[in-house]
Every structure is written in structure tokens, then in C-alpha cells.
Amino acid sequence: MKICVVGAGAIGGYMAVRLAHAGHQVSVIARGPHLAAIRARGLKLVEAEQELVAGDLAATDRIRDLGPHELVLLALKAHQIAAVVDDLPVLFGADSVVVTLQNGIPWWYFQKLGGEYAGRVVETVDPGGVLLGAVDPDRIIGCIAYPAAIVAEPGVIRHVEGNRFPLGELDGSLSDRVRSVSEVFAGAGFKSRVLEDIRSEIWLKLWGNLTFNPISALTHATLVDICRFPGTRKLATAMMTEAQAVGERLGAGFRVPLERRIAGAESVGKHKTSMLQDVEAGKPLEVDGMLGVVVELAEMTGVEVPTLRAIHACVSLLNETMQSEGLRIRGAPR
Numbered sequence: 001m002k003i004c005v006v007g008a009g010a011i012g013g014y015m016a017v018r019l020a021h022a023g024h025q026v027s028v029i030a031r032g033p034h035l036a037a038i039r040a041r042g043l044k045l046v047e048a049e050q051e052l053v054a055g056d057l058a059a060t061d062r063i064r065d066l067g068p069h070e071l072v073l074l075a076l077k078a079h080q081i082a083a084v085v086d087d088l089p090v091l092f093g094a095d096s097v098v099v100t101l102q103n104g105i106p107w108w109y110f111q112k113l114g115g116e117y118a119g120r121v122v123e124t125v126d127p128g129g130v131l132l133g134a135v136d137p138d139r140i141i142g143c144i145a146y147p148a149a150i151v152a153e154p155g156v157i158r159h160v161e162g163n164r165f166p167l168g169e170l171d172g173s174l175s176d177r178v179r180s181v182s183e184v185f186a187g188a189g190f191k192s193r194v195l196e197d198i199r200s201e202i203w204l205k206l207w208g209n210l211t212f213n214p215i216s217a218l219t220h221a222t223l224v225d226i227c228r229f230p231g232t233r234k235l236a237t238a239m240m241t242e243a244q245a246v247g248e249r250l251g252a253g254f255r256v257p258l259e260r261r262i263a264g265a266e267s268v269g270k271h272k273t274s275m276l277q278d279v280e281a282g283k284p285l286e287v288d289g290m291l292g293v294v295v296e297l298a299e300m301t302g303v304e305v306p307t308l309r310a311i312h313a314c315v316s317l318l319n320e321t322m323q324s325e326g327l328r329i330r331g332a333p334r
Helices: 010-021 032-041 127-134 176-187 198-219 223-228 230-249 258-268 274-281 287-301 306-325
Strands: 002-006 025-029 043-047 050-054 058-060 069-074 092-100 140-143 148-153 156-161 167-169
Touching: 002 010, 010 025, 010 043, 010 050, 010 148, 010 156, 032 058, 092 176, 140 176, 140 198, 167 176, 167 198, 198 223, 198 230, 198 258, 198 274, 198 287, 198 306, 223 230, 223 258, 230 258, 230 287, 230 306, 274 306, 287 306
Parallel strands: 002 025, 002 069, 025 058, 043 156, 069 092, 092 140
Antiparallel strands: 043 050, 140 167, 148 156
């Protein structure tokens, strides 16, 4: 299958190498030193005791350099999509499928969803409904990326843990195409269950992200440290309780108890969240996609979320300060 990974960072790069080694023709969109390294030496995946190198990737920073692909994996962060949305149609053939891999509530959340909020724009992640109008929802399959990975250095992805990429059609149907994508993912070594309710699974992943990412960005603590320190464990519990109330008001189910979700984060160990990695690298933080969007949905549904609002204000100021001052904040060993 001809596959394009738009955004070959930690998760996109992990998937690209695996898919290439499974025999697929893979193109990647990357930039800067990372792109230069991929072009020079291929894209390396360090995973457990093995190293895999995909040396024959078509790598570019210009989507318009590429043509139609059967499968497009949109692995950019939520705030990065608008900048490339006008170029995405270059990658689409008549039957091309777009698999979205963003953390948080996606722009398409209310598309193909009945009820009082059907067709609503999620302004926090899609101001003015630009993405809603630009990408045909009939092309989209939702996906949740559970693995943890990092870009260890330009051209090198280090896998930390996990291999689950559950999938689902926006309307909940068990279509032939979603089964086909699941089989492609499984052939690359991923666990890729097809779900009839992709939105509830989105909330389950977001439940942790909206909590542990901003706390880690503010405290520079890893997952296990946040979960074992009494004060931040209590804070995480309060944030997750408020978020669950919002999700349930929108019809989402939470199949995992709150304490078990926290225990799952604790079991990951000394892992730096993606938002903490961005703080250390001086990159823009995914504040709105992970947390601001839940505050918006709370306003939409009339749910009170004082703890989420407070943490959102703090991490938003951190992000604004970093970007305006050109800061990267990383601890140094004593």
C-alpha cells in the first residue's frame, strides 16, 4: 500500500518505520535537521533490543512534491494542521483514507454525530471551522495513538512502550475500509482493534493527556513522579473527575475506572510526557488541543470545571512566555 505519514515525529516516525518494514511504500513529511538526517541515513527506530532503519522513504518538507496515496496518516499535532490543510488534497485519490492521530478532541468530533451538538465546530482546535470545511469527513477514520516514543536525535525515533492504535469510523460502522486499515496496522506489528465508539476511546486517552501533560509541563516531573506525589495525584484526580463529567454529558463512556487510569500512567515509569518534551525543546505546547478544548466543551455543556480552568490558565501562560521570550526550559544535572 502507498502510505504517506504527514508529520514523522515520535509517533509518525515510529509508524513509518514499522510500515516500511512491513513492505509498504512509505512517504514522510518532516522538516529541518530531522528531514536532513532521514534523507542522509534513513529513519531509524530503536525499539527494545532491536534497531530498524527505513532507508528508502520518500522524505520531503513539501506535501506538494508528492502525489496521491491510498492511506494518509495525519500525525501532526492539532495546532499544526491548519498550516498544511490546503496542501493535503494533493495526497488524495478517489478512495484515499485519512487516519487522524492527534491527541485530544479532534476537529471532526461532531461530524457524523447525532444529537443537539451535531455538526458543531470545535473552535479551540479548529477556529472558524477551517478544517471542518476542508477535509471531507467521508475520508476520515479516527485513531488513538497509545504508544510512547521520542525523537532521540534527528533521524532517530526511540520507542518507549505500547503498540496500540485502535481505529473507528466516525459513524461507528464496521466498514471494509476500516478493517483493511486495521489489517495493515496489524501487519506492521501494531494492535489495532476496530471500535464502534471511537469517541469514547478518544476520551479515555484524553483523560490522561489533559491531566498529566500540563502537570508535567508545569512541574518537570515524569509520570511515575506525578502519580506517587500525594499533592499531584490529588490534583490529577480532581482534573480527571471534572473531565469525565464533560465527556459523559456528551455521551461518552469511560470503561476504565479513574484510579485504574492513574495506575496505568504510573506503570509507564520515568517517562516525560510529550508536553514536557516540548517545554525542554522550546516548542509550542499542545495546550488547546489537550486541555483548552475540554474547557470549551464544558462551557458548551454547562459543566463546571474550576480545576481544569486553573491549570489551563497556568500552562497557557507558560506557553505564551516560552514563545514570546524564545525560551526552552530544561533542568541540568548538578
